[in-house]
Amino acid sequence: MTSPYLAAAQRRFDELLAEVLRLVDHESPSHEPAAVARSAELVAEVGTRLLGRAPATLNREGGHHLLWRLGSGPRRVLLLGHHDTVWPLGTLERLPTSVTDGVLRGPGCLDMKTGVVQALMACGLVGVALGPQALDGVTILVTSDEETGSATSRAVIEAEAQGCAAVLVLEAAGPGGALKTARKGVSLYRVEVTGLAAHAGLEPEKGVNAGVELARQIPRIAALSDHALGTTVTPTSGSIGTATNTVPAHARVAVDVRAVTAVEQQRVHREIRALGPRTPGARVTVTGGINRPPMEEATSRELLATAQRVARELGARPVAGVAVGGASDGNITAGLGIPTLDGLGAVGDGAHADHEHVDLSYVAERTALLAGLIENLTG
Template sequence: MPPHDLLPHLSSRLDDIVMLLRTLVEHESPSKDKGALDALADRLTGFLHHAGASSVDRIANVEGGDHLLARFDFGHTAPDAPRPALLMAHFDTVWPVGTLTTMPFRVEDGRVHGPGTFDMKGGLTLLLTALTALRDLNLSPPRPVEFLLTSDEEIGSPNSRSLIEATAQNAAYALVPEPPLPGGGLKTARKGVGRYTLNVSGIPAHSGIEPEKGRSALLELAHQIIAIHAIADPSLGTTLTVGRAEGGGAVNVVPASATAEIDVRVSTLDEADRVDHALHALTPTLDGTTLTLTGRLNRPPMERTAATASLFERAREAAQPLGLDLTEGSTGGGSDANFTSAIGLPTLDGLGPLGAGAHAVHEHIEVDSLPLRAALIASLIQSL
């Protein structure tokens, strides 16, 4: 069966696709619940073997859920086999166990609702479905596939980052089924994400008897928040947001401490360096106060490289037999695609199903998009 028959084949299996998605969604898997994550890794191992995996390795993670790395040979077993395609997905979500009681899995008005449907158990379902379709149709992709499933993306990939980068070193390209842009566009650029914390120390004093002997950490923090926001350069896509600030204690005491947590978004590594230097160059405004800055760039920016642009054009051609005119764009959010792109691997992100509401109570995906997006992924694996 030729590749352009992938869509009819997958459309005929829509019920199975939805059932697989339901199984994944109803197995709740918050990022810091090792027991829930490891239990889901057990189930995913079975799904990977069912999809035709030649091997499934489990990578222990004492900090959280274990990760999985599956290989699909597709007949490429010789030592000089082509470099593999890399598929990446995470199976952790932002939703705590018990969310299903108020956000149950349901199919209603052409939409699948439930925690983690859009980000990104829908995308994970597509990868498993695409690989199964290639097996069922006896299609032979031009290179083997490595499929990396990680358990900590929603908290910044602290444990899996080195695994992602090491796996990507030997790959030909990477496909990531995170949610697409509105309308289904792929993501060929993402901002880098930084997290910093600024701690301010002041001098406490009685606010009624001798306030002049105190130095307010909260007042100093107010000055610093203004300075932090001034570092931003929206014309370059650089934003800094103090998303959380707190300090002080008793209302009749000059505050001795205050803290601000800072979100940084940058489009280039040059901007990341500039912002980092500017934050470390902050100095106190009030005599007697001190500043302590911690944090760093958590995810490097996914810049639109010539290699990724070329990969997108090839993907656009591969999508045309499916009746798809792929578009591309950028987003301010980060994903594990940031890591693969930053080491120079051509990467396409946003291959997940259409939907909306990531991390929100109205999270959902469009049912009709499931066969089409699975066919797209299978076509890319088959042709790239």
């Protein structure tokens, strides 16, 4: 390694933590446009301080995404993060930000505001150590709707990833600081049944019970799972009818599908789309589809090896790889066939849970690891 990134990150730890606290102290739930817009402004301010340049702001269909294209050369490395969270406004009153005994707590600290600042700081360290030309071809994209499926940012992610040699995703690390080398793909469906309403007491025989039909469909849906292959098909939330004395004319259920491979994801897609009614007179409609393709292990294998070598050269703790069930925007880039390594953000536990926290002893190491990876991947 040509620069002492770890020592530099350790010297600037207090600065980095202060920036993280600024972001965590502003709530940014995905469904609150004003809060997300202000969060984007704060991230832009942090990035401008650390990189010496302001981002482009992409406001698309309510999304507030930030894009730094560093240098003028072709795109080579994309650092990918998000600044929205799952926490509703007012959560800070119940779970205030705190730093105690080397642990940072607060809604969104792990997922993933610490990772965003680490990425910005890492690029800044490379620029200081090697000059701005060392960042030529590096792109940083921080989106605002990852937690809700990346509807407004997906096209931006795909466009910025095209042609890159690597995508580094700033989601939280796995257990023990492991980097995430594989993620299940996600498909989301809505199965709706239309029947015929009738009075439940006077003439139920004249109705077509949508609830009964849905009850027949749910076991068929669940049976599409193949646990030996890691495929889960889970009926989740739903509803039946509108009144207690009426044969229900409508019923619905949401279905969450997770698959390790694209082959399995496509198999479930075909079969769930082919569902037909079992009750005479009922109609079954299936909407939705594949949200994120699987991030298969092959897309991260070489990047993991590079990260492990960089960690050794830095004198940082060793890093392992782990496959996880949850999806991220890394699934999108991996689905395009672009080498993708995830889990490069903060180390801690409790994403989306009250005990969300960051182990601050890893922050300098992970910032340095990112800097080292950037240097290696840009040559």
